Amino acid sequence: MEFKLPDIGEGVAEGEITKWLVKAGEPVKADQPMVEVMTDKATVEIPSPMNGTIDELLASEGETVPVGKAIVRIAGTGDSAAKKPSNGQAHAAQDRPTSRPSTSAGSTPAAASATDSSAEVLPFKVLATPATRKLARDLQIDLSRVEGTGPHGRITKVDVQMVYEGKQAATSRSSHPSPGTAVATKTKAPVSYVPSGSVERIPLRGVRKKIAEAMIRSKHTAAHFTYVEEVDMSEIVKMRSAAKDEAKARGIKLTFLPFIIKALIPALREFPYLNSSLDDEKQEILLKGDFNIGIATDTDNGLMVPVIKTADRKSIWDLADEIETLSEKTRTGKVSVDDLKGGTFTITNAGSIGGVFATPVINYPEVAILGVNAIRKRPVVKGDQITIADMMFLSLSVDHRVVDGADAARFMNRLVYFLSDPKRFVFA
Amino acid sequence: MKYDAVVIGAGPGGYVCAIRLGQLGLKTAIVEKDQVGGVCLNVGCIPSKALIHAAGTFWKIQNEAEKMGITVSDPKCDLGKMQEWKSGVVKKLTGGVGQLLKANKVDLIRGNAFFKDKSTLGVRSGEGDTQVTASNFVVATGSRNLTLPFLPMNGKNVISSTEALDLKTLPKRLVIIGGGFIGVEIGMAYAKLGSEVHIVEALEQILPSIDKDLVGVVERKMKKMGMTLHTSTFAKGFEETDPASASTLHLKVEKNGKAESLEADVVLVSIGRKPNSEDLGLEKVGVQLDSRGNIKTDNLGRTNVVGIYAIGDVTGPPQLAHRASMDGLLVASTIKGEKAYRDYRTVPWAVFSDPEIAVCGLSEKEATERGIAFKVGRFPFAASGRALSTNETDGFVKVLINEKDESIVGVHMVGPEVSNLIAEAALAVEMGACAEDIVRTIHTHPTLPEAFPEAVEAAYLKAIHTANVPRRSR
Numbered sequence: 001m002e003f004k005l006p007d008i009g010e011g012v013a014e015g016e017i018t019k020w021l022v023k024a025g026e027p028v029k030a031d032q033p034m035v036e037v038m039t040d041k042a043t044v045e046i047p048s049p050m051n052g053t054i055d056e057l058l059a060s061e062g063e064t065v066p067v068g069k070a071i072v073r074i075a076g077t078g079d080s081a082a083k084k085p086s087n088g089q090a091h092a093a094q095d096r097p098t099s100r101p102s103t104s105a106g107s108t109p110a111a112a113s114a115t116d117s118s119a120e121v122l123p124f125k126v127l128a129t130p131a132t133r134k135l136a137r138d139l140q141i142d143l144s145r146v147e148g149t150g151p152h153g154r155i156t157k158v159d160v161q162m163v164y165e166g167k168q169a170a171t172s173r174s175s176h177p178s179p180g181t182a183v184a185t186k187t188k189a190p191v192s193y194v195p196s197g198s199v200e201r202i203p204l205r206g207v208r209k210k211i212a213e214a215m216i217r218s219k220h221t222a223a224h225f226t227y228v229e230e231v232d233m234s235e236i237v238k239m240r241s242a243a244k245d246e247a248k249a250r251g252i253k254l255t256f257l258p259f260i261i262k263a264l265i266p267a268l269r270e271f272p273y274l275n276s277s278l279d280d281e282k283q284e285i286l287l288k289g290d291f292n293i294g295i296a297t298d299t300d301n302g303l304m305v306p307v308i309k310t311a312d313r314k315s316i317w318d319l320a321d322e323i324e325t326l327s328e329k330t331r332t333g334k335v336s337v338d339d340l341k342g343g344t345f346t347i348t349n350a351g352s353i354g355g356v357f358a359t360p361v362i363n364y365p366e367v368a369i370l371g372v373n374a375i376r377k378r379p380v381v382k383g384d385q386i387t388i389a390d391m392m393f394l395s396l397s398v399d400h401r402v403v404d405g406a407d408a409a410r411f412m413n414r415l416v417y418f419l420s421d422p423k424r425f426v427f428a
Numbered sequence: 429m430k431y432d433a434v435v436i437g438a439g440p441g442g443y444v445c446a447i448r449l450g451q452l453g454l455k456t457a458i459v460e461k462d463q464v465g466g467v468c469l470n471v472g473c474i475p476s477k478a479l480i481h482a483a484g485t486f487w488k489i490q491n492e493a494e495k496m497g498i499t500v501s502d503p504k505c506d507l508g509k510m511q512e513w514k515s516g517v518v519k520k521l522t523g524g525v526g527q528l529l530k531a532n533k534v535d536l537i538r539g540n541a542f543f544k545d546k547s548t549l550g551v552r553s554g555e556g557d558t559q560v561t562a563s564n565f566v567v568a569t570g571s572r573n574l575t576l577p578f579l580p581m582n583g584k585n586v587i588s589s590t591e592a593l594d595l596k597t598l599p600k601r602l603v604i605i606g607g608g609f610i611g612v613e614i615g616m617a618y619a620k621l622g623s624e625v626h627i628v629e630a631l632e633q634i635l636p637s638i639d640k641d642l643v644g645v646v647e648r649k650m651k652k653m654g655m656t657l658h659t660s661t662f663a664k665g666f667e668e669t670d671p672a673s674a675s676t677l678h679l680k681v682e683k684n685g686k687a688e689s690l691e692a693d694v695v696l697v698s699i700g701r702k703p704n705s706e707d708l709g710l711e712k713v714g715v716q717l718d719s720r721g722n723i724k725t726d727n728l729g730r731t732n733v734v735g736i737y738a739i740g741d742v743t744g745p746p747q748l749a750h751r752a753s754m755d756g757l758l759v760a761s762t763i764k765g766e767k768a769y770r771d772y773r774t775v776p777w778a779v780f781s782d783p784e785i786a787v788c789g790l791s792e793k794e795a796t797e798r799g800i801a802f803k804v805g806r807f808p809f810a811a812s813g814r815a816l817s818t819n820e821t822d823g824f825v826k827v828l829i830n831e832k833d834e835s836i837v838g839v840h841m842v843g844p845e846v847s848n849l850i851a852e853a854a855l856a857v858e859m860g861a862c863a864e865d866i867v868r869t870i871h872t873h874p875t876l877p878e879a880f881p882e883a884v885e886a887a888y889l890k891a892i893h894t895a896n897v898p899r900r901s902r
Contacts, residue, residue, distance in 0.1 A: 127860035152833040
């Protein structure tokens with residue numbers, strides 16, 4: 001059978017083949033991972049649907065493949081029509097006659113109908129007549145991205161034409177650069193590095209490519225500024241130590257992150273604009289009722305941001321548990337597309353590695369990201385005394401289009417207020 | 429003489445491609461070693477359908493006429509005369525193809541073609557070798573019957589479909605090895621003409637690649653006609669050392685591990701077909717084949733060698749004439765430099781059994797594999813006025829409808845004339861038609877195509893002419 005790139009998640013229309021985990025000629029078991037596919041949301045491993053042998057890989061690493069396109073051919077051991085001998089002849093089995101005597105042979109009807117090995121079959125999900133499909137191909141428009149206006153979402157020629165004209169408009173805009181838009185950057189001549197000495201060229205691919213695109217989009221869209229403050233974490237350090245035994249009993253690794261989230265939620269409630277995004281097209285600011293906190297996570301493949309959903313409704317233990325499972329899933333590449341979606345605010349923890357503080361890049365289209373840094377014992381002046389306290393820098397990057405400096409500072413003050421005394425967020 | 433394009437093989441892929449190339453104003457030649465029309469017109473689709481129709485007529489006169497009040501005394505079948513009529517049909521069609529090639533200024537070159545290099549083709553015929561040069565070549569050499577070493581064909585009493593379609597005397601006992609499309613079609617035709625027919629099939633079911641519910645209808649008819657089906661049975665060879673000189677053959681078979689012997693006057697071996705990709709010098713120009721000898725092509729019919737294309741059976745499954753023709757049109761456009769895409773949702777197909785089977789779109793299994801949730805609607809021909817009035821009520825139409833957007837995902841038919849009825853269903857699938865489109869299209873009464881909207885309505889429990897049985901959605 002031909003195995004087609006399955007629907008990986010809501011709104012995912014294509015994926016990039018990042019790595020094949022099987023080779024042609026190799027046996028494969030049902031549910032054995034065959035290939036790593038990267039979407040704009042996550043890298044997923046796709047398992048084999050059956051026991052069999054890999055016949056042929058139909059897509060190469062680095063290739064971007066639309067959902068529904070065949071990526072591998074598997075000869076199944078469970079697939080009787082394909083494998084069992086016909087009249088004792090294994091070689092004859094694949095050439096079972098189809099329709100019409102004499103002219104026709106080969107293939108099971110499975111192959112003879114819609115899954116023809118050589119024909120590129122449009123996903124049955126798209127409703128469009130052959131003429132509309134031809135027009136779309138001529139104009140290089142991906143039908144899976146066109147919204148059909150006909151009954152049941154059918155795509156008409158007019159729909160395709162409209163998208164095409166929209167595309168032309170986008171292209172012509174790019175020739176009149178307007179500052180700060182991603183489109184405008186494309187008109188700049190590329191600056192390429194002229195190598196001297198030994199250079200290894202690594203194709204920009206997979207998660208790395210997506211990170212590059214996301215960062216450029218964020219930096220070119222959001223008007224970044226970073227506000228830095230310090231906070232005395234001594235109380236939280238104490239609180240965490242006090243909970244050590246219980247954490248052990250529960251089998252949970254208790255980090256500072258759950259406490260920080262707990263302190264963050266009431267601050268965000270008071271400053272809803274920090275938990276918002278800007279809809280450029282409609283010129284509207286979206287204030288979000290959910291508090292879904294993204295946790296920037298360092299993986300071997302690069303930065304990924306799994307999301308703790310409805311963090312405001314979770315206890316410190318719940319949060320600690322979820323952060324641990326989610327980051328483990330993320331680091332081992334098992335995170336699902338859904339886990340990476342729906343964030344409203346992001347926390348990035350640079351402190352685990354080092355540094356005083358960083359200036360984080362906003363996880364666009366969110367408008368703010370909180371950098372939490374290393375907690376270090378430092379001498380601080382309290383009253384007129386120099387004492388030792390567990391101090392931490394907080395660096396908050398904000399989209400100035402939505403949040404002004406004064407509001408960012410006020411928000412930070414509240415965050416420091418809650419963090420410096422955990423009783424406060426318990427009451428909040 | 430340098431051509432823009434030379435097509436090798438004048439079957440339903442090649443001649444269609446050559447005609448279109450001619451229409452597009454390209455200087456075109458077509459090389460054919462035998463008769464224009466290929467297997468399809470000469471020893472395949474067309475002659476088999478003629479024979480099946482004639483046999484069906486004979487059967488009806490004997491078995492159904494009386495019920496309608498027509499008495500015919502002692503009807504006889506003159507097989508020789510039947511073959512003459514069939515040959516006339518073939519001749520008319522192949523002649524027509526020849527004229528069409530001429531009318532579109534395609535030069536017909538007779539002989540066996542082989543590549544000398546990437547732009548030169550040698551052509552060997554009785555009159556010696558010639559050569560033609562061209563910028564583009566289209567390999568459309570088709571396929572041929574597979575043979576088995578222990579069942580060597582002799583053209584006399586161990587035969588392929590080619591000879592089976594040209595028998596002058598009726599075999600008393602015909603044993604067919606291979607219960608695929610060809611075996612079933614030819615077997616039923618000879619059973620209707622009066623032969624005792626046995627079909628030997630290695631798998632558990634004849635037409636093993638087709639859904640059981642469709643095949644069951646045909647199996648019942650076969651048994652009613654007195655045919656014997658030996659499923660899960662393997663052919664092993666002949667007891668005779670020289671089958672050609674034996675008047676009665678004894679075929680050794682193994683059924684469920686037990687050795688048996690089947691008597692036959694004639695044995696038809698119909699176990700599949702293989703691509704004609706040898707002796708063309710393809711290796712010389714570096715055209716890649718897959719492990720089964722099929723020429724590898726991309727989505728536009730291009731081989732790995734620039735300027736060499738391949739279409740139809742020689743490129744592998746589905747080995748169907750109409751798919752070869754479509755390939756031919758696409759490749760002609762590509763050679764001309766037009767935008768062309770192999771972009772079809774379905775290659776419909778039909779088996780000319782009695783009753784016929786025809787399918788387009790996805791099977792239930794395929795739809796499930798693609799994660800499509802679907803409803804099933806069914807309409808039996810026993811409830812069709814037209815089927816009743818032609819005394820052909822076996823079979824049904826089954827429609828798979830996408831739950832999400834109500835589009836027609838697949839249509840499966842077994843019954844009278846379904847090889848014709850499937851065309852409307854294929855159009856529906858290709859157009860992305862929805863259930864509502866089908867039922868809002870008025871179908872002529874009383875006709876068999878009314879079964880299509882009825883089956884669609886049945887999926888929504890709204891069929892007018894059958895009881896609406898709730899079916900599980902999948």
